[in-house]
């Protein structure tokens with residue numbers, strides 16, 4: 141059996157790493173196809189280096205662009221590679237344009253598709269990610285759902301039960317595999333002059349937040365208010381999309397420690413040490429939940445309701461007053477919730493299902 145692992149962005153590299161490791165451990169015949177959706181060193185190469193992943197066998201170098209343009213380029217270029225390679229199965233992870241194009245390209249060539257992190261739903265079609273994940277799920281032969289909630293979402297849409305496997309989320313594997321390494325290899329708190337549990341961590345990059353002047357302005361205002369309310373430093377590794385939009389709208393990140401995007405080891409350590417995270421990232425909602433760090437999500441909905449259910453996360457939208465209120469409330473609660481995303485063996489479980497189904 142030959143497996144082609146398709147990835148293109150920061151979170152896909154981090155969340156596919158445990159699957160790649162499992163392929164290596166079993167000596168499977170696999171290849172890595174990088175679409176090049178992310179390409180800056182801090183959004184791409186650094187993760188291959190830190191997670192000691194093999195070089196991609198192909199890099200399509202598609203780069204940035206409008207949705208149709210980027211998706212179309214991936215679709216066409218990927219088709220050529222898949223026609224030449226003819227893998228038995230293609231694996232995609234998550235909800236980016238890379239994922240939708242990867243799943244479509246493979247399914248149209250009658251190549252089996254496995255979707256890692258299947259079944260997440262925000263039920264908000266204004267998010268490009270929602271469209272990507274719905275399409276990917278519906279053309280997949282294997283839906284690797286992280287939780288029972290995501291499995292139920294797929295069943296509701298008529299996806300056959302035999303296609304769905306609840307595996308846990310590979311982000312748990314990545315966190316468990318790398319937290320201890322991070323603690324040995326990096327010292328980001330000292331580098332930034334921060335005290336454990338003495339700072340807030342911020343990330344924001346969602347298109348519907350940062351490309352919208354009003355929403356981005358309100359988030360920046362809210363961050364300033366949260367900072368004055370608690371008097372703690374606020375560290376913000378800024379995604380390149382966000383940096384571009386902050387500049388083009390002429391906003392200032394006054395009083396906020398705005399830094400370059402970090403490597404995974406540094407970011408994980410910074411997350412684990414934070415008093416609270418404010419974010420619109422999917423991965424950060426999961427990781428803070430796994431690490432016992434309370435999270436305020438800067439969105440009106442989430443496709444990760446498990447984090448709300450266990451009390452690790454609250455929604456604040458892009459609303460400054462609600463950000464302050466939700467931060468106060470969640471910091472008063474304990475952080476003894478259970479991790480709902482599995483036992484850290486998702487990578488193994490996914491490859492087990494795939495190879496078992498093949499025999």
Ligand code: UD1
Pocket residue numbers: 149150151177178179180181183184204205235236237238268269345347380381384
């Ligand atoms: C993409 C995904 C999003 C995911 C995020 C992870 C889609 C539709 N969006 O959003 O779901 O949460 O990745 O981070 O697939 N840029 C750089 N260097 C890079 C990459 C991007 O400077 O390496 C800048 C460019 O100006 C680019 C912008 O960031 O136009 C946005 O990049 P893009 O890949 O289109 O979307 P993301 O916002 O990164």
Ligand code: UDP
Pocket residue numbers: 150151154343345377378400401402403404405407408420421422423424427
């Ligand atoms: N991350 C990182 N460095 C940073 C910010 C985030 O390594 O400066 C990691 C984070 O640990 C998580 C992933 O990137 O695993 C989340 O990616 P992102 O927020 O870009 O995308 P999303 O998860 O929202 O799709």
